Amino acid sequence: MSAADLARLQFAATTGIHWLFVILTMGLVPIVAIMHTRAAFTRDPAKAAVRERMTRFWGQLYLINYTVGIATGIVMEFQFGLSWSGLSKFAGNVFGAPLALETLIAFFAESTFLGMWIFGWGRLRRGVHVTLIWLVALTAYASAYWILVANGFMQQPVGYQVRDGAAYLTDFAALVTNPSALIALAHVTLAALTTGGVFVAGVSAYHFARDAKETDLFRGSLRLGVWVAMLASFFVIIVGDMQFPLLRRTQPMKIAAMDDSGVAQVQAQLLQQYGPGDYTLPGEWLRVSMDAMTIIGNTISTITLIAVILLWKDWLVRWRPLAWLMTAMIPFPFIASVGGWVFREVGRQPWLVYGELTVADALSHVSTAALAISCATFIAIFVALAVTNWTLITRLARRGPDATQLGALQPLAEDKQTVPAF
Amino acid sequence: MQTFWLALLGLLLSGYFVLGGYDLGVQLLHSFMKDRDAALGAMAPFFLGNEVWLVAFTGVLFGAFPHLEGSLLSGLYPLVVAILVGLVVGNTAVQLRRRTRRGRRWWQALIVAGGTLPAVCWGLVVGLLLHGVPRLADGSFHIGAGQVLTPFVLACGVSVALLFASHGAAFLALRSAPDLAVRARRAGTTLVGAAGAAAVLALVLTLLGVGASMTNPLTSAPLTGLLATALVAAWWSLSRGHRIRAFAATCCATVVPVLLVGAGQHPYVLATKAGAGLSVAEAAADGTTLQILTAFGVVLIPTILAYQAWSWWAFRARTASSYF
Numbered sequence: 108m109s110a111a112d113l114a115r116l117q118f119a120a121t122t123g124i125h126w127l128f129v130i131l132t133m134g135l136v137p138i139v140a141i142m143h144t145r146a147a148f149t150r151d152p153a154k155a156a157v158r159e160r161m162t163r164f165w166g167q168l169y170l171i172n173y174t175v176g177i178a179t180g181i182v183m184e185f186q187f188g189l190s191w192s193g194l195s196k197f198a199g200n201v202f203g204a205p206l207a208l209e210t211l212i213a214f215f216a217e218s219t220f221l222g223m224w225i226f227g228w229g230r231l232r233r234g235v236h237v238t239l240i241w242l243v244a245l246t247a248y249a250s251a252y253w254i255l256v257a258n259g260f261m262q263q264p265v266g267y268q269v270r271d272g273a274a275y276l277t278d279f280a281a282l283v284t285n286p287s288a289l290i291a292l293a294h295v296t297l298a299a300l301t302t303g304g305v306f307v308a309g310v311s312a313y314h315f316a317r318d319a320k321e322t323d324l325f326r327g328s329l330r331l332g333v334w335v336a337m338l339a340s341f342f343v344i345i346v347g348d349m350q351f352p353l354l355r356r357t358q359p360m361k362i363a364a365m366d367d368s369g370v371a372q373v374q375a376q377l378l379q380q381y382g383p384g385d386y387t388l389p390g391e392w393l394r395v396s397m398d399a400m401t402i403i404g405n406t407i408s409t410i411t412l413i414a415v416i417l418l419w420k421d422w423l424v425r426w427r428p429l430a431w432l433m434t435a436m437i438p439f440p441f442i443a444s445v446g447g448w449v450f451r452e453v454g455r456q457p458w459l460v461y462g463e464l465t466v467a468d469a470l471s472h473v474s475t476a477a478l479a480i481s482c483a484t485f486i487a488i489f490v491a492l493a494v495t496n497w498t499l500i501t502r503l504a505r506r507g508p509d510a511t512q513l514g515a516l517q518p519l520a521e522d523k524q525t526v527p528a529f
Numbered sequence: 530m531q532t533f534w535l536a537l538l539g540l541l542l543s544g545y546f547v548l549g550g551y552d553l554g555v556q557l558l559h560s561f562m563k564d565r566d567a568a569l570g571a572m573a574p575f576f577l578g579n580e581v582w583l584v585a586f587t588g589v590l591f592g593a594f595p596h597l598e599g600s601l602l603s604g605l606y607p608l609v610v611a612i613l614v615g616l617v618v619g620n621t622a623v624q625l626r627r628r629t630r631r632g633r634r635w636w637q638a639l640i641v642a643g644g645t646l647p648a649v650c651w652g653l654v655v656g657l658l659l660h661g662v663p664r665l666a667d668g669s670f671h672i673g674a675g676q677v678l679t680p681f682v683l684a685c686g687v688s689v690a691l692l693f694a695s696h697g698a699a700f701l702a703l704r705s706a707p708d709l710a711v712r713a714r715r716a717g718t719t720l721v722g723a724a725g726a727a728a729v730l731a732l733v734l735t736l737l738g739v740g741a742s743m744t745n746p747l748t749s750a751p752l753t754g755l756l757a758t759a760l761v762a763a764w765w766s767l768s769r770g771h772r773i774r775a776f777a778a779t780c781c782a783t784v785v786p787v788l789l790v791g792a793g794q795h796p797y798v799l800a801t802k803a804g805a806g807l808s809v810a811e812a813a814a815d816g817t818t819l820q821i822l823t824a825f826g827v828v829l830i831p832t833i834l835a836y837q838a839w840s841w842w843a844f845r846a847r848t849a850s851s852y853f
């Protein structure tokens with residue numbers, strides 16, 4: 108493989124895996140925040156206790172996932188400088204600003220507040236504690252916004268001017284209202300909520316299928332999960348469709364290659380616009396990834412719509428196969444969202460910044476050997492993290508709220524027994 | 530305005546060295562502490578808030594100094610990758626250790642490795658930046674074994690790692706229950722001495738002309754003096770049991786490497802040798818970009834400092850966590 112291939116593989120694989128963590132984080136945090144709010148404002152002590160247990164259980168699942176998300180996120184922040192220094196040379200004046208603002212506005216606050224939320228159980232006033240998790244949710248989405256502003260600039264550069272081979276920021280307002288970023292933010296938000304909702308519904312349904320002891324807790328979560336998934340998956344389709352008109356205008360080859368119609372015509376038009384080069388795209392990749400989204404999106408939307416009706420009198424989980432179906436749905440939103448990114452980023456080629464800088468030109472002068480080693484190392488670590496994450500999540504999800512450690516003021520008794528040496 | 534952003538960049542990196550520094554230090558010491566849960570528990574409430582200083586540093590580096598970011602990170606490629614690998618592994622291990630019932634030994638090894646690797650590599654990076662990097666005509670550079678495996682750079686690596694370790698010990702002495710605090714204090718006293726010895730070696734190498742090549746010797750000398758004073762103060766306070774003073778002293782000591790790179794080489798942010806290299810002006814983003822960032826910065830920086838301070842205050846009591 109050439110240095111360019113290795114750098115691309117490293118970026119695609121690490122970003123892709125990072126995204127799998129991020130989408131669940133984004134999907135779960137509002138749900139946990141809703142649960143916590145309800146727990147905090149419930150008068151009836153018995154009900155409040157169930158809701159608090161609910162919050163701690165889903166909160167811990169969210170935290171396991173957040174841990175790997177943030178650890179891989181640190182790597183992401185360095186990736187551009189490591190392998191793509193051509194990007195900072197050409198677009199540093201424009202592209203760096205959203206990333207800097209993301210860290211200062213969102214990342215910083217999200218982590219600090221989350222640390223306080225984790226250790227705030229029984230230590231902070233209830234109102235303050237609940238506010239913290241909402242701040243975490245808010246800043247998580249603020250983070251997504253700024254990252255998509257940066258990504259939107261790569262898809263459809265706006266608000267800049269090129270002088271002497273470098274881009275200069277001329278219109279900050281245009282940069283931060285880039286339609287390519289805003290629509291993607293809406294679509295990604297809904298995709299994340301679909302993922303979170305399906306996850307919560309699926310895990311709750313699993314416990315019903317296995318004759319849950321904590322019916323109250325899981326009934327509450329099931330309802331919330333199914334409703335969130337139903338609403339979000341309905342709108343994710345609508346917003347997904349809204350992206351096509353924009354793409355026809357800004358990235359015509361993406362659509363032409365996907366539909367396999369008029370490719371030669373678009374190629375001729377792009378040759379005229381950008382000079383010699385091969386602007387065709389692998390249509391098969393685009394079709395498969397788009398199909399993944401549309402088929403999964405429509406299926407989930409249909410199933411969750413029926414599921415909302417069947418929530419009445421717990422019909423949804425009374426018949427086991429139906430409950431298992433809810434559980435079996437968990438992986439699919441992840442697959443759809445990977446499809447979404449493959450479509451968006453494969454369809455951007457050969458550009459790194461559309462129409463201005465090609466991927467090949469942005470590559471750092473790093474030796475192929477160094478890239479091969481780092482690529483293998485990062486992929487190995489990220490895969491190991493993904494495996495660890497999903498093993499731990501599955502285990503806790505199956506064991507249920509009894510195994511929750513979050514918010515427990517004393518280490519659990521079983522913990523002590525199993526580690527006598529400490 | 531460039532100076533403002535350079536100062537901010539320095540603040541963020543200093544913040545990371547002080548706060549992330551004791552995280553790394555506690556991780557380094559993890560296997561030597563008898564009550565390991567308590568050792569990690571002492572830093573747990575701050576752990577997530579500490580790491581972000583590094584992320585913010587990188588964000589601001591990209592936003593305000595894009596031309597430094599590209600060549601610095603790709604030039605130091607192997608070291609940056611090693612730091613990242615260490616941080617990812619260490620972060621995950623610290624937080625997920627108690628999520629499994631078995632495999633504690635593995636987590637432990639990962640926690641220590643995840644503290645040691647970044648700590649040493651940060652030291653090597655400091656060493657390289659003080660010594661100067663071999664920039665090519667197009668502004669890029671590559672470091673290889675030849676640049677890293679020099680006595681001076683290695684001495685810096687060891688001394689920064691020991692500095693973080695003693696800082697971690699001072700933190701534990703301040704924050705944990707009496708038993709652990711006493712152990713940490715003893716370990717800290719030894720470690721401060723060792724860090725001092727390694728720093729003296731680096732200084733001697735510099736005086737012999739095979740070490741740091743400073744653009745501003747007149748600024749660097751008092752900074753070196755500050756490091757020496759801080760180390761002596763830390764040693765003295767630790768052995769006398771003045772926990773707060775000891776921690777304050779190690780905080781000062783961990784900031785000095787950042788100040789040396791920043792102020793000692795000013796106006797160069799990436800020196801090739803004394804008085805040459807990539808200057809602040811060449812590295813900074815365009816004026817318009819900086820202006821916009823500044824508008825955000827004046828609001829954001831005080832806000833960040835305020836909520837970080839709030840989190841330190843809210844968790845000031847000496848307690849062990851029950852989650853990490």
Ligand code: HEM
Pocket residue numbers: 262290291292294295297298299301302343344346347348350351354400401402403404405440441443444445446447448450451452454
């Ligand atoms: C009928 C349903 C859907 C349609 C028509 C649709 C359409 C699209 C389109 C056109 C893009 C590419 C935008 C670009 O290239 O700039 C995209 C991207 C994406 N899609 Fe979908 N999508 C659908 C369902 C889903 C579902 C169910 C998920 C995940 C749960 C999802 C997740 C994503 C993600 C993460 C991206 C990348 C970011 C973005 O461009 O928004 N999509 N989708």
